[in-house]
Amino acid sequence: MSGSNAAGDAEAASAQAAAPAAETDDTAPAATDAHLAAMLAGDWRDPANVARDRYRHPAETLGFFGLAPGQTVVEITPGGGWYAEILAPYLRDGGQYVAAVVDPAALPAGGGRDYQQRSRDRLEAKFAGDAERYDRATVVAFDPAAPVFGPAGSADLVLTFRNVHNWRGDGNAQAMFNGFFDVLKPGGTLGVVEHRAAADVADDDKSGYVGTDQVIALAEAAGFELAGRSEVNANPADTKDHPNGVWTLPPGNNHDEADATKYRAIGESDRMTLRFRKPAAG
Template sequence: MKKLITTLLLTTLCSSAYAASEFESTANKIKAAIKSEVRTEKDTKRDKNRKALQTLKFFGLRDDMKIVELIPGGGWYTKILAPTVAEKGQYYGALYTGPIKKLAKQPGFEKIKILAEDSKIYKEEGAKFYSLEANTLEVKNVDMVLTFRNYHNFAEEGRRKMNKLAFDALKAGGTYAVVDHTRRHMEQNTPSNNRRFDPVLAIKEIQEAGFEFVDFSTLHYREDDELEYEVGVKSVTGNTDRWTIKFRKPI
């Protein structure tokens, strides 16, 4: 029994060491991307809060992966993700990609590929949340789909559509990585919480799309965010409590 326990402990230690070593190459590329001159002062001011290296390590990013970033917006994460996988993998941007098309013309970002350019994200007159029209991301068997602080933007139908698009694009065993601002559980919509989302409801919806819940991280837990104010309010902006959750497409 003692020999068996020793063997198990050694196996665990070796596995942990291997995982750390496996991520080292990716970590070096992430660090290099973070230091890139293409990133503006506005980008770098957010580094301490967003913790890109730790967040991407938690999600299991590797530099040889094919990845899709949904709704990359202004490209804060694109500037880190695209260079990290440029040599061995592939970066795809999908849904509201206008801003990163300019980035794709800059040196080091030529391999960026834009998907689902015919998709539409729009808000009906008087609506609080966006709708989404897209049937496919035009890619299959990718390793990871990521989206950062976008889930809250959509009405239920749009969220379910986004989850389905991610599920269909991923390979079996692939990762769906989602981050958003935290709303209190079961709290009704108010002008102050429109850009927040209930993590319990997010887990429910994403599991209903076919995903398995894998893990969550407290990297972006902020005790001093009382979940009361709009995320742009001076007292919480740049320091909101965010949920960081990892899902998997079943094998």
């Protein structure tokens, strides 16, 4: 998204301005901490990623999920490393950041395998290019049909951002949530951010949106308990009826150029933010 259109930026900021504060409950952590604030202000972050903070609300989102410096955190399919730029340096001293990527060898030959290989190569190149931030980050490859993200009971926090629609489309959603449950310690947390549909959608829905109840059902079927909801990533301006689904909106911007102002004013998608807990050992 270009930063040269000041009027458009102002429209977007207005449409998705200060999101409501995260819901709180007895286990809700503080919204942020000084160490996290320093990571968000880090000059190593890609300026294009920083520009999206107003849509992704990383401080409030990670605070709601209970991020703490000494944790082992598994991020599922981090893509280009938007959150890795924050999480890996945050956890470098005293914690552990694990980037869980799809194993290209687990996929049939063709476009899907090639795409996942390119994605993994880019992330590993990013890590190799800045040892000061990423030298202690770990990359774990998994088979989406039977995922293993690390030793059982080894993680404090598993995070997934805008991925559930992909797993549903591939028929792997329940296997993924089962894998999250297995890798977490008793009492551990699963944090989910996903494009939010107005209601349940079909298994073969191509919009990129998912019903909130559908995500909760996947987590509960794996053994999780819903521990909190937040509206921090809500966007009431998102009508969810776009010609090319969620990818019509920024940052995908899959639309006619004539509609650029319209979609820039909406901003990024309306998103659910859910916190789940693996029950403590009884």
